[in-house]
Amino acid sequence: MNAVSGCPAILVAAPASGQGKTTVTAALARLHVRAGRRVRAFKSGPDFLDPFWLELATGHPAHNLDLWMTGETDAQARLHDAAQSADLIIVEGVMGLFDGEPSAADLARRFGLHVLAVIDASAMAGTFGALAFGLQHYRPGLPWAGVLANRVASERHADMLQSAVAGDEAVTPSVWLGALMREPKMALPERHLGLQAAHELPDALARLDAAADALSATPLGQMDLAALASWTVAFEPPSQAAAVPPLLAGKTVAIARDAAFSFVYAANLDTLRALGARLTFFSPLANVRVPPCDAVWLPGGYPELHAPTLAANHTTRDSLAEHVEAGRPVWAECGGMMVLFDELVDRAGNPHAMWGLLRGRISMQARLAALGPQRLMLSAGELRGHTFHYSICETPMPVALHTDAMRGGAVAAGEALHQRGALRASYFHAWMPSSPSATAALFLNEDLS
Structure with missing residues (x-):
């Protein structure tokens, strides 16, 4: 635990809840696991349900990271530990990128996580570029990976969205990471507290595979380890944690x-x-x-x-x-x-x-x-x-x-x-x-x- 651990690491964020963060996070993790890569996934903020899907996708427990609830030291320790054995770390954000105190953006800035913005583009065209630009530049110093359009209607729609992003000279073309079409087979069902847990659905893994298959056709899904290296983060080792007293020994x-x-x-x-x-x-x-x-x-x-x-x-x-x-x-x-x-x-x-x-x-x-x-x-x-x-x-x-x-x-x-x-x-x-x-x-x- 004394050496710096380096590993590609991204935070999957969105302008609001309900944009498809969990689907994209789990699909990306599943895609790389199927390719034989070691992936560790985390959930930003308090949440019990999304981690079920992230665990299914990676085969590892998905712990929570929150600068207030879990604390900076705990988050640093978990990221550092994961980076020692993983080929890719993916953190799913919470709510909108800048929502909450502290927000997912605060977590990304603190640990250098590159932000992948997922935007539900089902009812927009040119405005997509404004949203992408705003998410990238609203707070200075935010590490940036790119933007992915979700729930896209057609290839023509995807072209319009890509043009909206590339049309801004301040944004490099590489910020466009692709488009996911609307596809009921990869939808994750919801109820009043959030997503249904993965273990409740007999076809849960099939849904993730369908989403991973769709993602594989995008620039994001086609990134290999060499391409992912541009998102490498050097995670500093945490300070030595205090020993936990055995107060429940024998219980x-x-x-x-x-x-x-x-x-x-x-x-x-x-x-x-x-x-x-x-x-x-x-x-x-x-x-x-x-x-x-x-x-x-x-x-x-x-x-x-x-x-x-x-x-x-x-x-x-x-x-x-x-x-x-x-x-x-x-x-x-x-x-x-x-x-x-x-x-x-x-x-x-x-x-x-x-x-x-x-x-x-x-x-x-x-x-x-x-x-x-x-x-x-x-x-x-x-x-x-x-x-x-x-x-x-x-x-x-x-x-x-x-x-x-x-x-x-x-x-x-x-x-x-x-x-x-x-x-x-x-x-x-x-x-x-x-x-x-x-x-x-x-x-x-x-x-x-």
Whole structure:
């Protein structure tokens, strides 16, 4: 970890969400993997769903990079580590290139990642050139790879878009990296929290192959290792990380993991193991008993899509209640919290009796209820993370703690944390490496404040 590691590295960005960043990122990764190259992919910002596709494309876990949530040091360490063995590093951006504080552009500037701009060109022609120029020059010092047109109608349309880019004398012709035509076979389906996870679709890899095939006909897709070398970044080694104390040594943590509970950062599992915990997994959808353990983690996911099944799964419900009554810890976040209340009302307005370990009702909403970076301040440390949900919680229970919502330079009251004995629950998604000591506190029967 002491030497500089060099590797071609790009950040796939866009002027807004919904432009096709994930499709292009995963397709590019898949294309190079099929050519026998070693590719590592990352996701900028908080996200559980896009990394499933990036992992499918590369065969490696896709970790998150965020200058605030994961921190600069962690991002530097992960990029440096990847560069030691990869032929290409691809980072998928978040939202629009300059959206958020810090933004994907900030990440690109900090680490020298060359920006590939993906623009949905389905309803434009000459304006495409203005968008490309603006993305490249809006902030000085932004490393630039080029621009790719997505959802293009025809070859004639592609020619118009390329002319719009090449017509600006300040932009070299090499900025044009090609056009992807509209193709339903390579579309990645979405739902209210984002893309469907790759493991939910039997044809997921076929979709990526279709996208990779389409990309192979573009200048971007035809770049070999010699051409990629122009995007090489020298990643400096990080400073030595502090040792993680074995605060969960000898403890077993049981983690819910199935289609209803799948929002788990790979880095969180690594942190629990580094703390000394033994991890075991179970499926509430299979109506199994909670396995013998010292603590339970109910991560986020889509319980609202499986509400009738979860409502009827009394074996899991009753064994979890026994665990709580015995005074053993439970950490439930977002979707994992939703099943613990008395009732869950789905988007159609249908109520479902849930597990009744917390008093109150969860109601799905048509619009996003909360989104953004958050932190949970505990006596053991500061846990960073985020919130993202389409439901609201109505409960008579007192609030044990609140997270802080980070809004630019301001701090506001964030999500409530509810507590019943050693059961703690919140909409807050924790990124556990931000504070291993605070993470351990969630899984120990100790006072959090």
